[in-house]
Amino acid sequence: MYWNREIETMERAALETLQLQRLQDTVLRVAQRVPFYQERFAAAGFTPDDLRSLADVRRLPFTTGADLRATYPAGLLAVPLDDAVRLHTSSGTTGKPKALYFSRQDVDHAAELIARCLVMSGMHAGDVLQNIMTYGLFTGALVMHYGAEKVGCLVIPAGPGNSERQLMLMQDFRTTAIHATPSYALYFADFLEKKGVDPRKELSLRRAFVGAEPYTEETRRKIEAALGLQVFNSYGLSEMNGPGVAFECPQQHGMHLWEDHFLLEIIHPETGDPVPDGEQGELVLTTLCREAMPLLRYRTRDITTVLPEPCACGRTHRRIQRIAGRSDDMLIARGVNFYPQQIESILMGMPALGRNYLIVLEGLDELTVKVELAEAGFDGQVEHLARLQSRIADSIRAELLVKPKVDLVPPGTLPVSEGKAKRVLDKRSL
Numbered sequence: 001m002y003w004n005r006e007i008e009t010m011e012r013a014a015l016e017t018l019q020l021q022r023l024q025d026t027v028l029r030v031a032q033r034v035p036f037y038q039e040r041f042a043a044a045g046f047t048p049d050d051l052r053s054l055a056d057v058r059r060l061p062f063t064t065g066a067d068l069r070a071t072y073p074a075g076l077l078a079v080p081l082d083d084a085v086r087l088h089t090s091s092g093t094t095g096k097p098k099a100l101y102f103s104r105q106d107v108d109h110a111a112e113l114i115a116r117c118l119v120m121s122g123m124h125a126g127d128v129l130q131n132i133m134t135y136g137l138f139t140g141a142l143v144m145h146y147g148a149e150k151v152g153c154l155v156i157p158a159g160p161g162n163s164e165r166q167l168m169l170m171q172d173f174r175t176t177a178i179h180a181t182p183s184y185a186l187y188f189a190d191f192l193e194k195k196g197v198d199p200r201k202e203l204s205l206r207r208a209f210v211g212a213e214p215y216t217e218e219t220r221r222k223i224e225a226a227l228g229l230q231v232f233n234s235y236g237l238s239e240m241n242g243p244g245v246a247f248e249c250p251q252q253h254g255m256h257l258w259e260d261h262f263l264l265e266i267i268h269p270e271t272g273d274p275v276p277d278g279e280q281g282e283l284v285l286t287t288l289c290r291e292a293m294p295l296l297r298y299r300t301r302d303i304t305t306v307l308p309e310p311c312a313c314g315r316t317h318r319r320i321q322r323i324a325g326r327s328d329d330m331l332i333a334r335g336v337n338f339y340p341q342q343i344e345s346i347l348m349g350m351p352a353l354g355r356n357y358l359i360v361l362e363g364l365d366e367l368t369v370k371v372e373l374a375e376a377g378f379d380g381q382v383e384h385l386a387r388l389q390s391r392i393a394d395s396i397r398a399e400l401l402v403k404p405k406v407d408l409v410p411p412g413t414l415p416v417s418e419g420k421a422k423r424v425l426d427k428r429s430l
Contacts, residue, residue, distance in 0.1 A: 001119050001120065001122060001124075002119065002120070003112075003115050003116040003118075003119040003120070003151075004116060007260055008116065008120075008256075008315045008316070008317065009314050009315060009316055010260070010316055011316065012316055015259055015260065015316060015317070016054060018260055019054060019259060019260070019263055019288060020053065020054050022260075022288035022289060023051065023054065023057065023263060023286065023288055024048065024051055026286070026287065026288060026290075026294045026296070027048045027051050027060070027296070028048045029078055029294065030078055030294055030296065031047070031048050033078045033079075034076060034077070034078050034294075035075070036067070036071055036075055036076055037061075037296065040061040041061075043061075044059065044060075044061055046059055046060065046061075054263070057263060057265070057286060057297065058265075058274065060286075060296050060297050061296070061297065062272065062284070062297045062298075062299050063295050063296055063297055063298045063299070064298075064299050065090075065098060065239075065299075065301070068098035068099070068100075068239070069096045069097070069098055072096045072097070072098070072099050073099045074099065074101070076293050076295070077101055077292060077293060078291070078292065078293060078294055079101075079103060079291060079292050083103050083104075083291075083292065084101040084102065084103055084292050085102060085103060085104050085107060086101070086102040086106075086107055087099060087100070087101055087102070087137075088100045088102070088137055088138070088139045088142075088238050088242070089137045089238075090238060097137075098238070098239065100139070100238050100239060100293060101292040101293045102241075102292055102293075103291040103292040105289075105291045106241065106290055106291050106292050106293075107146065109241065109261065109289055109290075110139075110143045110146065110147070110241040110242060110244060111143065111146035111147045111149075111150050112147070112150065113147070113241065113244035113245070113258055113261060114143055114144055114146070114147020114148065114150070114243060114244040115147045115148075115150040115151050116244070116247075116258065117147070117209075117234065117243075117244050117247035118147060118148060118151050118153070118209075119151060120247060120248075120249050120250075120256070120313075120315075121207060121209070121232050121247070121248070121249075121250065122207070122250065123148070123151055123153060123177060123207070124151065124152070124153075125151060125152030125153065127151075127153045127154070127176045127177055128153065128154045128155075128156065128173055128174060128175045128176050128177070128204075129144075129148045129153045129154070129155050129156065129175070129176075129177045129178070129179060130156045130158050130166070130169060130170060130173075130175040130177070130178045130179070131144055131145055131148070131155060131156065131157050131158060131159075131178075131179045132158055132159070132160055132166060132178055132179060132180040132184060133159075133160065133179055133180065133181070133212065134159065134160050135157060135159050138238070139236070139238040139241070139242025139243070140179075140211070140212055140236070140242055140243050141157070141159070141179075142242075143236075143241065143242035143243055143244060144179050144209070144242075144243055144244075145157060147244065153177075154173070156169055156173060156175065160180075160184065163187075163188055163191045166188065167191075167192070167195070167197065170203050170204070170205065171202070171203065174204040175203070175204060175205060176204050176205060176206050176207065177205070177206065177207040177208065177209065178205065178207075178208050178209070179208075179209045179210075180208065180209075180210060181210065181211070181212045181213050181421070182210045182213055182215035182219055182220075182223065183213060183215075183421030185208055185210055185223045185227065185231075186219070186222065186223060186226070186355040186356070187355075187416055188227075189222075189223065189226035189227055189355065190354075190355060190356075190412075190416075192226075192227075193226075193375075199226075199227050199228045199229075200228035203228075205227060205228065205229045206229055206230065207229055207230050207231075207232060208223060208227065208229050208230070208231045208232070209231075209232050209234050210223070210231055210232070210233065210234065211233070211234035211235060211236065211243055213421065214322075214323045214324070214325055214326070214329075214339075214340075214341050215322075215341070215344070216322075216341050216344045216345040216348060217322070217345070218344070218345050218346075218347075218348030218349040219344060219348045220233070221348070222348050222355055226355075232247065232248045232252070233247075233248045233252075233255055233322050234246075234247050234248075234255075235247070235255050235257075235302075235320070235322075235323060237300060237302075239285075239295055239298055239300075240262060240285055240287060240295075240298070241261075241287075241290070244258070245257060245258065245261075245262060245285070246258070246319075246320055249311065249313040249315060250313065251311055251312050251313050253307070253311070253319070254307040254311075254319030254320060254321055254322075255319055255320055255321075255322070256311070256315050256317045256318070256319050257317060257318060257319065257320050258317055259317045259318060260288065260289075260317075261287070261288055261289050262285045262286065262287060262288060263285065263286040263288055264283065264284070264285055264306070264318070264320070265283075265284040265285075265286075265297070266279070266280075266281040266282065266283060266284070266304070266305070266306055267281050267282050267284055267299075268281055268282070269281065269282040269301075269303070269327045277305075277306040277307075277308035278305060278306065278307070278308055279305065280303060280304070280305045280324065281303070281304075281305075282299060282300065282301060282302065282303060282327055283300045283302045283303070283304050283320065284297050284298065284299055284300065285297075285298050285300060286298065301326045301327045302323045302325075302326055302327075303323065303324045303325050303326065303327060303339075304320045304321050304322070304323050304324060305320065305321040305324075306318055306319070306320055307319040307320065307321060324339060324341060325339030325340065325341050331359075331361065331424065331426075332365075333361060333365045333367045333400075333402050334365045334367075334402050336400055336401050336402050338399075338400045338402075340359055340423050340424055342399050342400060343357075343359060343369060343396060343399075343400075344357070344423070345399075346392070346395045346396055346399060347369070347371050347392070350388075350391075350392070351374065352373065352374055352388055353371050353372070353373060353374055353392075354371070354372035354373055354374045354375075354411050355372070356371070356372045356414045356416060357369065357370060357371040357372065357414070357423065358370045358371075358414055358415075358422075358423060358424075358425060359423060359424045359425070360424075360425045360427065361424070361425070361426045361427060361428050362426075362427035362428060363427075363428070365428070366405070367402055367404040367405070368404060368405045368406075368407060369392070369396065369404045369405070369406050369407070370407040370409060370414060371392070371406070371407070371408060371409070371414075372408075372409055372410070372411050372412070372413060372414055373408055373409070373410060373411060374411065375411055385408055388408060389406045389408055392406045393405075393406045
């Protein structure tokens, strides 16, 4: 199924010609209207006339989250403030937030991209989408909401939390799809188990669109097995319109990144040099259609890989692997760098373990992994638990080259959240 077959299956040469045209238009606009980029261009000795090919994008300066905070609240606007119709911001937990402005055209484009994503997954006008993301300054819920309405879905703006109400809405209105964080999907699966509700028999769920947190393939399988539905991986960030930047097709081997709206690069996180397709690095994105607040070479800090081979679905927009982690989420223990998702991948692949875990760092790089047992795995036999602990520790050591202490705890004993999960407790900085 296609939302816009002409665009989604455009020949690569034509797509790259369109990208170059849109990139040149974007660069010229910011050079004329945004003092921040005027100063950066002058410092780099760059003019819009120097942009003659897509490869010339490397001559442009990077834009970072720190730049967005430094120019807060409106230093990156490329239109008069009166032309902006919506404002979103980042959480601002590290100081001033990042303010993101949308024009009417930007709002429409964001909805169009989500519509494209949903139809690609098999959604249609007869579906009911229960939106369990946070509404408000966070882009995720509203952008998905508008896109699903464009497809013709019945949208339930449930918001996060209150699992009793979520269940009631699913039962009463025969919800067929949910939009949630992976941690909440796991939390809700536990809730259904405790309620004795079999989602395959008592609910109409067929799809879940999950994002806003990095998660592993093993976690996807846990969600699918627990809720009896198909999980589609979604990628987005507020700086690029929110969700709908990249999305899985039914092949579910990487996410198609919509290259008519975004120019993608993968760079080495430390040097900033480009890395070849198939090699892991930091995702850098340039907006090609953003009107109110275009961004050039924005460093997302998200670690991924371009999958170079064509997709069997027929779409020509390149795919990226699921996000392996964020460069600023990398942990270091005993001189070894790793991402929390590497540990999650091991834990979620073991049937004897439950769906909740916590990574604790303390003292002189002491690494402890606390993980709940599955109900079936908690038989109380000391010998059985000792073997399981050893298996987990050895598996993590093989992956990270660091052997952790493993604490197996009864189901339901670790802290849970109906919002974003807190998977790491670093006591070394406390």
